[in-house]
Amino acid sequence: MDAQDSFDLTTGRGLMACPRCDALHVEEELDPGETATCIRCGGVLAKPRGGAFTQLIALSFTTVVLMMGAIFFPFLEISRMGFGNATSLFGVGMAFADGVLLPLVLAVMMMIVGLPVLRAFLLVYTLTPLAQGRAPYRHAARAFRWSELLRPWSMAEIFVIGTAVALVKVAGLATVHLGPAFWAFCALILVNLASRGFMCQTTIWDAIEDAGLHTDGREMVQGRVS
Ligand SMILES: [Zn+2]
Numbered sequence: 645m646d647a648q649d650s651f652d653l654t655t656g657r658g659l660m661a662c663p664r665c666d667a668l669h670v671e672e673e674l675d676p677g678e679t680a681t682c683i684r685c686g687g688v689l690a691k692p693r694g695g696a697f698t699q700l701i702a703l704s705f706t707t708v709v710l711m712m713g714a715i716f717f718p719f720l721e722i723s724r725m726g727f728g729n730a731t732s733l734f735g736v737g738m739a740f741a742d743g744v745l746l747p748l749v750l751a752v753m754m755m756i757v758g759l760p761v762l763r764a765f766l767l768v769y770t771l772t773p774l775a776q777g778r779a780p781y782r783h784a785a786r787a788f789r790w791s792e793l794l795r796p797w798s799m800a801e802i803f804v805i806g807t808a809v810a811l812v813k814v815a816g817l818a819t820v821h822l823g824p825a826f827w828a829f830c831a832l833i834l835v836n837l838a839s840r841g842f843m844c845q846t847t848i849w850d851a852i853e854d855a856g857l858h859t860d861g862r863e864m865v866q867g868r869v870s
Contacts, residue, residue: 660846662687680846690846697775697851703839704764704771710828710835711761718823722814732825733757752803759798760832766791774851785852785859792845800836804829 651658651670660671662682669689674680676694681687693699714733721730731739733753740749770788773780781787804826811820853859 660689662689674847690850691844692847693842693844696842696844696847697771699842700839701768701771701775703835703842704767706835707764707832707839708761710832711757714825714828714832715757717825717828719825720811720823721821722818723821724818730823732823755797755799756803759794760800760836763791763794763798766794770848770852774848774855779855780852780857782857784855785857788848788852800829801833804833 653659658671660669661667662669662685664687665682665685667682667684669680669683672680674690674692676692676696679691680689682689716732716734718730719733719736721728723729737749737753740746766787769781770784770791773784807826807829811822814820849859
């Protein structure tokens with residue numbers, strides 16, 4: 645971040661807009677624990693925490709491990725009159741893999757498994773050097789931008805709610821036991837919540853920017869003006 649009170653209205657250097665109401669603020673360096681809020685709407689602009697990068701990396705690895713369990717461990721077991729069957733999410737995917745439902749299976753697997761894992765890898769790629777105080781990798785800005793773009797599309801929570809609703813219906817027909825994979829998904833929701841709590845996009849962008857990577861198109865503005 646630049647020195648305080650140094651900003652440029654032509655290029656936007658040293659200024660920060662509120663993501664909710666667009667009020668412009670002069671950037672200031674925050675200490676861990678401090679919170680910057682918008683003077684107009686009160687929205688949080690930045691809320692750095694000490695060690696947040698390391699915690700986010702740890703939570704990303706947790707996501708990947710839990711996701712492996714969620715795919716391959718039994719998801720639920722149905723039994724009726726002595727006959728039972730247990731299946732994992734992977735088994736369900738394979739069962740529908742050669743029918744007209746294939747595109748649907750691929751889309752579901754992509755959104756509940758692929759995207760959370762991909763986001764975890766993108767975050768680890770972006771944050772590992774920053775947490776160690778080194779220069780970020782070359783594509784860190786692009787990786788973090790993609791991670792933020794994909795956030796609304798990763799739908800593990802929605803899947804768990806949908807499954808819970810469906811299970812209430814099935815429970816009337818047969819005895820249903822929830823397997824470890826179901827609880828792994830529930831744990832994933834908690835990990836995801838914790839990750840959102842630790843995540844401060846402004847701080848991460850700032851760290852990437854401080855390390856000298858271009859992040860915001862400022863270079864294009866400067867190119868046009870000069
Ligand atoms: Zn605002």
